[in-house]
Every structure is written in structure tokens, then in C-alpha cells.
Amino acid sequence: MTRRTVRIAMNGVTGRMGYRQHLLRSVLAIREQGGVDLGGGEVLWPEPVLVGRRDHALKEIAERHGLTEWSTDLDAVLADDTIDVYFDAQVTSARVEALKKAIDAGKHIYTEKPTATDLEGALQLARLARTAGIKHGVVQDKIFLPGLLKLKRLIDGGFFGEILSVRGEFGYWVFEGDWQDAQRPSWNYRSEDGGGIAVDMFPHWEYVLHELFGRVLSVQAHITTHIPRRWDEQGKPYAATADDAAYGIFELDGGAVAQINSSWAVRVNRDELVEFQVDGVHGSAVAGLRNCRVQHRSATPKPVWNPDLPVTESFRDQWQEVPDNTEFDNGFKAQWELFLRHVVLDEPYQWDLLAGARGVQLAELGLRSSAEGRRFDVPELTL
Structure with missing residues (x-):
């Protein structure tokens, strides 16, 4: 099988939801099953890069699961051309600024909800993503x-x-x-x-x-x-x-x-x-x-x-x-797989930032x- 790697900056994995549902039961679970079968002898392999504010907590999680990359410098991670996707599971008040930075850096976006603290902020994110031509999805587990x-x-x-x-x-x-x-x-x-x-x-x-x-x-x-x-x-x-x-x-x-x-x-x-x-x-x-x-x-x-x-x-x-x-399957993992297939194969995906804005x-x-x-x-x- 040919492995197609997608590198994902995962921000907020020291929190309960970011760690349990998104890192442990989704991204790491996908790796444990051998990746996402794309057909034709090719598998998608997610490579997480942990991002957060507490270096010791990130290091502990990385070592626990055999991961090698973590950082407290979001700007540096987003400047890395090898990062394909930015995922956000931070507290809501910190989300908009981080998502804007990721969009500006040309990264595909996958994020927890609510996407913003108000409707105008949520719609602005959707417009920015559309203008940037990136793929974007919102967790609707x-x-x-x-x-x-x-x-x-x-x-x-x-x-x-x-x-x-x-x-x-x-x-x-x-x-x-x-x-x-x-x-x-x-x-x-x-x-x-x-x-x-x-x-x-x-x-x-x-x-x-x-x-x-x-x-x-x-x-x-x-x-x-x-x-x-x-x-x-x-x-x-x-x-x-x-x-x-x-x-x-x-x-x-x-x-x-x-x-x-x-x-x-x-x-x-x-x-x-x-x-x-x-x-x-x-x-x-x-x-x-x-x-x-x-x-x-x-x-x-x-x-x-x-x-x-x-x-x-x-x-x-x-x-x-x-x-x-x-x-x-785990609901979070199922949606992760659909979004990653959307990123690499351009398969249809409807749960985007506009859908997130409807929730806000x-x-x-x-x-x-x-x-x-x-x-x-x-x-x-x-x-």
C-alpha cells in the first residue's frame, strides 16, 4: 500500500474534547487501523503536530502516544509548508484569531464549534475561507x-x-x-x-x-x-x-x-x-x-x-x-475520515464554515x- 501523508496541526489537544475525541479516538484511531483506505492501493495517513500553550502537557501527550512533534508557537507551525490542515479545539474565545491565521497561511480548516462568538465573525470566517480557496469543515458529530x-x-x-x-x-x-x-x-x-x-x-x-x-x-x-x-x-x-x-x-x-x-x-x-x-x-x-x-x-x-x-x-x-x-464507528472519527477524503480526493463535503455559521x-x-x-x-x- 502506498501511504499518502496529511500533516495536521491540532490546536487544543490538552483539553478534554480535543484530546479524547479528536486526537485519541479519531486521528490516532485512524492510524491504528492503518490509515484511511483511498482505493487503488493508496491509504491516507494522518500525521498530527500537537499545538497548545503548555509545553509540558504537549510533551507528555506526545510521549504517551509515540508522537514526535509539538509546539507552543502557532505562528511557526502555520508557517511550515508541510502542514496541510489546521484543526482547532481551543476555547471559543481564542478560535477566530487562530482560524484567520490558518486561512491566511493557506491551510485547510477543520474546527470545533461554535466557530465564532457572533454571527458576523462566523460569516467572516466563511467568506475568508471561500476567498482563499481552501477546504473547510466544522465538527457536527x-x-x-x-x-x-x-x-x-x-x-x-x-x-x-x-x-x-x-x-x-x-x-x-x-x-x-x-x-x-x-x-x-x-x-x-x-x-x-x-x-x-x-x-x-x-x-x-x-x-x-x-x-x-x-x-x-x-x-x-x-x-x-x-x-x-x-x-x-x-x-x-x-x-x-x-x-x-x-x-x-x-x-x-x-x-x-x-x-x-x-x-x-x-x-x-x-x-x-x-x-x-x-x-x-x-x-x-x-x-x-x-x-x-x-x-x-x-x-x-x-x-x-x-x-x-x-x-x-x-x-x-x-x-x-x-x-x-x-x-x-465513533462519530467524531467518521467525520474526520470524510473531511480528510474531502481534502485529498475533493469528495463532496457539506458541513463547512457556512453550516457552522448557521449554528452561531x-x-x-x-x-x-x-x-x-x-x-x-x-x-x-x-x-
Whole structure:
């Protein structure tokens, strides 16, 4: 097999998401499988160059995984003509400047979301990338999850008939940090550092809804901070200036309505940390990260409301599990492979910086809706 190497500057791999999902379970996993088979006896081989602010942390990660290249000098890395792709998993507030530098250096772009802190910044990045003629992609991992892939299979097969509504529940209790360590970084709860669940999760909901059910036409949201005081990584208290819960109603192209609750101040009483219930005329489904259950109209029972009698049936047992019928790869890794094939083979790829800008737009309008107590239309974006 002939090896075709793509060198990737990976910025932000000392963070939880950048390390676990993008380096360990995506790029390194691709190397462990022998690369990406391009056909014709050729494989694509990703070569990561680790970038960050803490030299000792980068060195430790590199040595742990047998890597040889890391740097705290982003400018020098981008000036290296052998670097093909720049990947960004930094905190949101640092992302725009780094992406602009990478675009100016002529590197292809792959980035976490949100791509910017506001819509104008996100659109500017998309315009700059188009002008530069580079390839660009935005991580939209949820649509590559097994549960949502099964859901898409149901949609494509006509299982639902007319889709009426989508209801999503996402979140879990993030400890405040005083008597138990918080399982999310403190910057997530400071708006001045780009934190907030709306700017984090509304971009996810935009592409999930857009890809599976139709473009979001309008948004009405209530966004709030339930826990106003938290403790940081050093055990010091701080004011949580960013929102930790967002409740949104989205009108979709085609007439369906989606309601999605996102919260870091909710205790989980569901099978998975995120679940979507889709109700259609011909059937319903509940999809999570991995699993999907269905109830067809021919098998739908006829409950009768009677608060004077105890429930004698298990409603959950009346649903049928959707089989895998295939082997599902890690969602982040699957999208990495598609983007790298896009870079080297020019295969079609739709999840670009304009798609990323739609997510920023929805978060921005959601926050505005909550602040003003109004419903807002979501204009279609063009460059």
C-alpha cells in the first residue's frame, strides 16, 4: 500500500474534547487501523503536530502516544509548508484569531464549534475561507451517532409518515465544584470566556434539526442561569455569568415543531444523556446516543386517563428496539475520515464554515429571543 501523508496541526489537544475525541479516538484511531483506505492501493495517513500553550502537557501527550512533534508557537507551525490542515479545539474565545491565521497561511480548516462568538465573525470566517480557496469543515458529530443514524434510517424509509413534532432532552447535573469537583471546565460558566449552554448546544441542535427534519425557520427561547455561584479548578468561588439552561422551541421547514431542553442543572431520568422523541402520523421513535426505539401506529396501545387507578402497564415495554444492522464507528472519527477524503480526493463535503455559521446564528437569535421575550424568524444564510 502506498501511504499518502496529511500533516495536521491540532490546536487544543490538552483539553478534554480535543484530546479524547479528536486526537485519541479519531486521528490516532485512524492510524491504528492503518490509515484511511483511498482505493487503488493508496491509504491516507494522518500525521498530527500537537499545538497548545503548555509545553509540558504537549510533551507528555506526545510521549504517551509515540508522537514526535509539538509546539507552543502557532505562528511557526502555520508557517511550515508541510502542514496541510489546521484543526482547532481551543476555547471559543481564542478560535477566530487562530482560524484567520490558518486561512491566511493557506491551510485547510477543520474546527470545533461554535466557530465564532457572533454571527458576523462566523460569516467572516466563511467568506475568508471561500476567498482563499481552501477546504473547510466544522465538527457536527451528533448526526454520526448510532442512535441518530438509526433515526435517519427510519426517516429515509418513510416510517413516520408526516412528522409532527420533535422533543429533545439533553443534560445532566454538573457539580458546582465546592463539595465535589465539577466535571466541566469553569470557563463554560463565564460568558466573558465564551461560555454558556446556548452557544454550546444550540449549534448542535441547528445541524441535527437541519439534517434530519428541515431548516429551522423560527426560534423562541428561555435561557437562564440556575446556579449563579460555582467553584473553579483551584477551589475558588466565582460568579457564573453564563447560562446553564436553555429551553427552545423551533419551527421547522415542513411544519414540524421541535422543543429541546438543554441543562447542566438537571438530574438524569432517561436512558441516555440526550434523547429525541419524534412523533409522526404513522409512528414514533425515541433516539439517544446509541439506541433507538419505535412504536408503529399498528402497535400503539389505547391508554385511558384514569387518575383513580394505578398504572398496570409498562409504557416503555410497548416499544421495539431498532437493530444496529451495521457496525457504527465513533462519530467524531467518521467525520474526520470524510473531511480528510474531502481534502485529498475533493469528495463532496457539506458541513463547512457556512453550516457552522448557521449554528452561531441560532444561538445568537436564541439568546436575543430570551432577552427580549420574542419569537424570531431565522433568515437563510448566504455568502
